[in-house]
Amino acid sequence: MGDILEVEGLSFRYPEAPRNAVSGFDLAIPEGEIVVLAGPSGCGKSTLLRTVNGLIPHMYGGEYSGDVRVAGSSVKDSNMRDLAQSVGFLFQNPENQIFMFSVERDVAFGLENLGVPRSDMRARVDEALRLLKIGDLAQRAPHELSDGQKQRVALAGVLAMRPKLVILDEPTSLLDPKTASELVALVARLRRELGTTFVVVEHRLDLLVEVADRLVVMDGGKKVLEGTPRDVLFGEEAEAHGVAVPAITRVQKMLAGKVGVSADRLLAPSELAAAVEGRGA
Amino acid sequence: MMWLSGGFIFRRGESFYHRLDPRTKLLNSALMFVTTLLARSVFEMALVIGFMVGLSAAATVLKRVARTMAFTGLFSGFIFVVNIVFTRNLDTSLLYAIRFIAIVVSTSLFFITTSPDELEQVMKMFRLPRDVVFAFVTAVRFIPVMMLDTMQIMDAQKSRGLELEKGNLVRRVRNMIPILIPLVVNSVVRSGELAEAMESRAYGAVPRPTSLLVYRARGTDIGAACAAVALFALVSYSFYFVIPVHFP
Numbered sequence: 001m002g003d004i005l006e007v008e009g010l011s012f013r014y015p016e017a018p019r020n021a022v023s024g025f026d027l028a029i030p031e032g033e034i035v036v037l038a039g040p041s042g043c044g045k046s047t048l049l050r051t052v053n054g055l056i057p058h059m060y061g062g063e064y065s066g067d068v069r070v071a072g073s074s075v076k077d078s079n080m081r082d083l084a085q086s087v088g089f090l091f092q093n094p095e096n097q098i099f100m101f102s103v104e105r106d107v108a109f110g111l112e113n114l115g116v117p118r119s120d121m122r123a124r125v126d127e128a129l130r131l132l133k134i135g136d137l138a139q140r141a142p143h144e145l146s147d148g149q150k151q152r153v154a155l156a157g158v159l160a161m162r163p164k165l166v167i168l169d170e171p172t173s174l175l176d177p178k179t180a181s182e183l184v185a186l187v188a189r190l191r192r193e194l195g196t197t198f199v200v201v202e203h204r205l206d207l208l209v210e211v212a213d214r215l216v217v218m219d220g221g222k223k224v225l226e227g228t229p230r231d232v233l234f235g236e237e238a239e240a241h242g243v244a245v246p247a248i249t250r251v252q253k254m255l256a257g258k259v260g261v262s263a264d265r266l267l268a269p270s271e272l273a274a275a276v277e278g279r280g281a
Numbered sequence: 282m283m284w285l286s287g288g289f290i291f292r293r294g295e296s297f298y299h300r301l302d303p304r305t306k307l308l309n310s311a312l313m314f315v316t317t318l319l320a321r322s323v324f325e326m327a328l329v330i331g332f333m334v335g336l337s338a339a340a341t342v343l344k345r346v347a348r349t350m351a352f353t354g355l356f357s358g359f360i361f362v363v364n365i366v367f368t369r370n371l372d373t374s375l376l377y378a379i380r381f382i383a384i385v386v387s388t389s390l391f392f393i394t395t396s397p398d399e400l401e402q403v404m405k406m407f408r409l410p411r412d413v414v415f416a417f418v419t420a421v422r423f424i425p426v427m428m429l430d431t432m433q434i435m436d437a438q439k440s441r442g443l444e445l446e447k448g449n450l451v452r453r454v455r456n457m458i459p460i461l462i463p464l465v466v467n468s469v470v471r472s473g474e475l476a477e478a479m480e481s482r483a484y485g486a487v488p489r490p491t492s493l494l495v496y497r498a499r500g501t502d503i504g505a506a507c508a509a510v511a512l513f514a515l516v517s518y519s520f521y522f523v524i525p526v527h528f529p
Binding site: 050053059084101102109110112117118 | 396397415419421426474476477479481483485486487489490491492494495
């Protein structure tokens with residue numbers, strides 16, 4: 001499969017900012033991958049994401065150089081209407097992206113804006129509600145929903161537009177651990193069922209390492225590390241760049257070389273459990 | 282104040298009146314409103330009020346409407362007293378007092394049975410610009426959010442020693458500044474995030490957006506509209522042909 005997202009030599013500086021928010025950034029993401037973007041706060045992750053769905057340069061001005069292409073089309077030369085259909089964006093706070101008074105109306109919001117005929121819209125709304133398992137919430141008002149439900153509703157609204165690429169900006173930051181795990185499982189299921197590509201900005205890496213294909217670390221507006229989550233997290237540099245390495249990985253690093261410690265570079269509790277079971281057998 | 286606001290805030294319901302086309306509800310309320318202005322006898326006014334009470338009962342909102350009536354009764358009493366002092370006419374004073382209640386109930390009945398989604402459709406029906414309709418929708422949508430924000434900010438400031446209820450009026454107003462500043466800042470940040478989310482979901486992509494909701498008049502709509510038209514016709518007939526013109 002080809003690359004759904006290509007970023008080439010991207011640099012961007014906000015008006016009157018002293019330095020670039022993103023500098024000389026290159027990235028290529030094949031269709032169907034889940035890519036996690038990590039790095040300390042203020043390192044340029046959110047700016048990079050906004051260059052992918054066109055908010056930069058179409059909504060925010062600034063010094064822009066390089067190129068970002070989604071499904072082969074340059075973001076700079078595309079309009080927001082086309083970009084909204086190919087790139088879905090789930091923002092950090094779901095409250096601020098639910099506009100309507102009922103869940104189903106909100107899921108239909110983007111489709112209404114695109115002028116999708118009603119019969120088609122109905123089918124796509126129902127499909128999104130089914131995918132997110134929120135059909136029972138269809139008539140609820142936003143203030144009657146929990147944070148986790150709001151996050152699902154906002155994601156349903158994004159998916160109803162059938163984007164090829166979905167960006168999730170710190171999607172678990174307002175969620176409790178259980179709801180956060182459910183959201184990650186949902187992302188894995190959507191990739192499996194729909195083949196959707198996901199770019200996820202996330203600090204809680206322990207949640208995502210099991211489903212992510214690739215981990216990209218940014219620092220100071222630049223890409224500093226890229227590879228499989230296992231390679232990046234077990235490398236020497238991840239922690240130096242402010243990445244919250246999962247506890248299980250840290251423990252293995254601390255005990256590296258000690259007797260009885262596995263050399264398998266385990267990332268997740270499930271892997272540890274499997275390794276222990278295997279040893280017992 | 283909560284009583285009065287409760288008389289205008291929508292709550293979901295399953296009655297036949299809740300399910301009516303919002304245009305029918307608007308027509309009914311508008312006709313009831315005009316009919317109350319045309320009614321010139323206590324009997325006619327009682328007829329109009331009776332019709333509203335019947336509709337409220339059918340819409341299962343009688344209790345809320347009764348509370349609104351009781352609240353507006355206070356103002357209505359004031360109107361009665363002023364009129365009886367100046368006109369010395371019991372019928373006229375009573376009529377004006379009841380008319381005030383009827384006007385409030387006719388509008389209240391529309392708002393408490395019509396969801397904001399339906400209000401939006403009604404606004405679109407009047408061909409208001411999309412931006413205006415969307416600004417209204419967003420404002421109403423974020424009322425509960427802003428209320429929650431306010432409560433959280435008040436709790437946070439109180440926990441840091443702010444005493445909202447202490448001092449004279451000037452002091453109390455000044456005490457609100459630490460509540461209002463974060464509230465305004467929050468709202469500005471929120472509006473920026475909303476704008477981004479709107480762009481990301483293709484707001485303004487086509488000049489004529491479609492709608493998931495489509496309203497069609499059904500038998501119950503026609504029945505409800507006919508009842509309101511009949512009442513209007515009856516009172517109009519009386520206005521022009523039965524009761525002498527000098528009566529208010």
